[in-house]
Amino acid sequence: METRSLYVHIPFCESICSYCDFCKVYYDQEQSDLYLQRLNEELSQIEQHHLKTIYIGGGTPSALNDEQLEKLMSMLKPYSLEVEEYCMEVNPESMDYYKLKILKKGGINRLSIGVQTFQDHLLKEIDRHHNTIQVKNIIKYAKEIGFDNISIDLMYGLPKQTKEDIQKDIEVLKSLDLQHVSYYSLILEEGTILKYKNYQPLDEESEYQLTLFIDQELEKIGFEKYEISNYAKQGYQSKHNLMYWYYNNYYGIGLGACSKIDRQIIEHSRSLTKYLNGDFKTTTIDETKEETMFNQIMMSLRLKEGLDLNKFKERYQEDARILYKEAITRNIEKGRLMIENDYLKATQEGQYVLNDILIDFM
Numbered sequence: 001m002e003t004r005s006l007y008v009h010i011p012f013c014e015s016i017c018s019y020c021d022f023c024k025v026y027y028d029q030e031q032s033d034l035y036l037q038r039l040n041e042e043l044s045q046i047e048q049h050h051l052k053t054i055y056i057g058g059g060t061p062s063a064l065n066d067e068q069l070e071k072l073m074s075m076l077k078p079y080s081l082e083v084e085e086y087c088m089e090v091n092p093e094s095m096d097y098y099k100l101k102i103l104k105k106g107g108i109n110r111l112s113i114g115v116q117t118f119q120d121h122l123l124k125e126i127d128r129h130h131n132t133i134q135v136k137n138i139i140k141y142a143k144e145i146g147f148d149n150i151s152i153d154l155m156y157g158l159p160k161q162t163k164e165d166i167q168k169d170i171e172v173l174k175s176l177d178l179q180h181v182s183y184y185s186l187i188l189e190e191g192t193i194l195k196y197k198n199y200q201p202l203d204e205e206s207e208y209q210l211t212l213f214i215d216q217e218l219e220k221i222g223f224e225k226y227e228i229s230n231y232a233k234q235g236y237q238s239k240h241n242l243m244y245w246y247y248n249n250y251y252g253i254g255l256g257a258c259s260k261i262d263r264q265i266i267e268h269s270r271s272l273t274k275y276l277n278g279d280f281k282t283t284t285i286d287e288t289k290e291e292t293m294f295n296q297i298m299m300s301l302r303l304k305e306g307l308d309l310n311k312f313k314e315r316y317q318e319d320a321r322i323l324y325k326e327a328i329t330r331n332i333e334k335g336r337l338m339i340e341n342d343y344l345k346a347t348q349e350g351q352y353v354l355n356d357i358l359i360d361f362m
């Protein structure tokens with residue numbers, strides 16, 4: 001299978017959010033200079049062939065200073081010449097007009113902005129250090145500079161957040177005229193500050209009701225839900241993330257990143273010291289064919305369109321309808337799965353119990 005996507009991880013953050021368990025460290029100029037050098041060494045091992053998508057994520061890539069961002073853009077230039085989608089995650093507090101100009105010049109054509117909520121009092125609850133005015137300014141500058149594909153991340157289930165707060169967030173979203181939203185339910189991960197503070201997340205029923213509410217409200221303002229947590233205006237689905245949900249190949253470089261090349265999963269070290277010493281990779285996992293097929297199903301059922309059964313057969317020389325006959329039949333009978341035009345997909349009800357469905361496929 002061809003590998004036509006690249007993920008680049010920038011682990012530096014200016015502050016640490018109370019819910020975060022991503023691979024990140026505090027920003028330090030010297031370390032981030034050296035980090036970019038190491039990243040460049042990794043990059044040189046990848047052929048400069050026809051990549052379709054590049055995604056720079058973090059951490060907070062916008063925490064890099066102007067010179068570092070320029071360096072990153074020039075390192076990636078030879079890889080980005082033919083990309084259809086070139087996206088970077090940015091945080092409002094570390095982004096400004098000049099940095100946006102650097103990104104535009106570097107070829108970035110999609111921004112993913114970490115907003116989480118437009119209620120400033122709730123941002124404080126999760127230790128985010130920006131405010132709504134900064135978000136609005138960044139979006140305004142980005143549009144002035146010519147960015148026409150802007151996504152924001154929002155969250156529900158935050159401490160002290162009410163349904164009215166969510167409604168207000170959606171009203172602000174409507175006024176901003178954006179192309180894409182990722183709307184995540186807060187997941188309480190081990191080792192996070194919120195977990196330590198013993199925060200009680202939403203119970204299943206409240207989460208389900210809020211998800212339904214968000215789905216309906218976003219649909220009213222023109223966003224179609226195409227994945228469990230993602231909504232897009234027509235033509236603006238995330239091409240890079242679709243590649244994960246199709247279980248295609250991808251390169252991942254940088255601290256904690258992961259590549260998938262056919263049946264190999266190559267994981268990177270999560271130790272910054274090791275990474276800065278040039279010790280990039282830790283483990284290579286060889287998936288069995290069964291594991292790969294299961295992972296493909298797990299990822300594709302997250303999509304509204306579901307799993308393309310014909311492509312599955314082409315890729316694995318196996319008919320999923322026969323291979324998983326029992327699991328498919330049982331879940332169709334329960335109203336959780338359906339087959340439509342040779343796509344196996346979760347029904348609306350099935351989307352909320354995807355983990356239970358997948359147990360049957362195991």
Ligand code: SF4
Nearest residue numbers: 013016017020058059
């Ligand atoms: S900015 Fe992102 S990566 Fe950094 S601590 Fe917050 S959530 Fe985690």
